[in-house]
Amino acid sequence: MRSNRLWILFLVFACLATEAKAQDFCGPNTVTYYRVDSSAGGGVMCVLFVDRNSFAFYAQGMEHGKTFRLVGYSHRDIPGVYFDTDYASINGNGEQFAQMASLRYETVILDDSNWDEHYPPQRIYHQLMESEGIWVKYYRGGPISAVPTLLPISTCGGNLKTFHVEGRPGEVRCLLKTQDHDPAAWLGTGTYQGKRYLHIGTAFFGALGARWGASDICLPSFDCGRVNFGSLNLNSSPGGGFGRGTIGARSGDRPRWYITGAWNETWVAP
Structure with a gap:
């Protein structure tokens, strides 16, 4: 009888852990926010804070009955x-909502x-998109919203720049350009070394150049790591200097980015 009770307790705790993981959608390396007060529909946003002055984010959800994914800064x-x-939608993988925008003073920290x-x-x-909304940081027992299941990303669509990792089929980079930074x-x-991943990357843009970093969105069974700011270099030509590369070098008519430091990979436009 005692062993049965212990087994039941184990199952209960396992279910609670799975539920908490599902609700804390983004995992430990980015911050989970849910859109909970919008008539347009629910959504989740994974935020990578650089400092008090900038952050990048990935969001997915529903907008007036249409599924969306987007990348923003x-x-x-x-x-x-x-x-x-600035934000732009990811399209071409079954997403139904498409839009890009550059907005001034339309994001407010309500703290x-x-x-x-x-x-x-x-x-x-x-x-x-087409609606206002307050995104609330996830905490256990706090408000959440439904998040639609979407197909894997194989292309970024026309609102973002699509790059592929050279020599590694199926790995995609969706780059967001703003007026000041590209990307x-x-x-x-x-999928890298047999494990799926989804990450956000951005930089601390300072007087001495860009200090790039990235963090995984830790979905169930996905890779879950991070690269600190200053550990990556994005260069538009081989051997470029620290933090250089803001336009993308061209090989014929195909822009390329050379990533060095904690990673060693080349991004090539289709």
């Missing part, structure tokens, strides 16, 4: 709660001034 140049945001990349804000207001952020996906 928010930043502020002066102190305050308002951020400028006091004490948050930073180590203690993220509890609420972020975004004017994304400002990217989403990477594929």
Whole structure:
């Protein structure tokens, strides 16, 4: 009887752990936010904070009955709660909503001034797509929303720049260009050494150049790691200097990016 009770307790705790993992959609390396108050529909957003002045994000969900995926980058140049945001939808993998935008002062941190990349804000207001919404940081027992299951990403669509990892079929990089940075952020996906992954990359853009880093979105059975800012170099030509490369070199008519440091890979346009 005692062994049966222990087995039942084990199953209960296993189910609770699985449920918590499912609700904490993004895992430990990015911060999970849910859109919980919008009539447009639910969604989840995985945020990679650089510092108090910038962050990149990946989001997926429903917008007025249409599925969406998007990549975005928010930043502020002066102190305050308002951020400028650029975002673009991922399309071509069954997503139904397509849009890109560059918005000024349409993202608001709805917290006091004490948050930073180590203690993220509890609420972020975004004017994304066709609706307004408050995205609430996940906590156990807190509000969540349904997240649609979408097909794997094999292409980025026309609103983002699609690159493939040279010599590694099926690995894709979706690059987001802004007025100031090309790229400002990217989403990477594929299978590497037998394990699937999905990651967000961006940089600390400082006076001495860009300090690039990336973090995995730790979906169940996916890889779950991170590369600290300053550990990656993105260069538009082989052997380029630290933090260089903002336009993409051309080999014939195919732009390339050379990634060195913690990674060693080449991104090639189709």
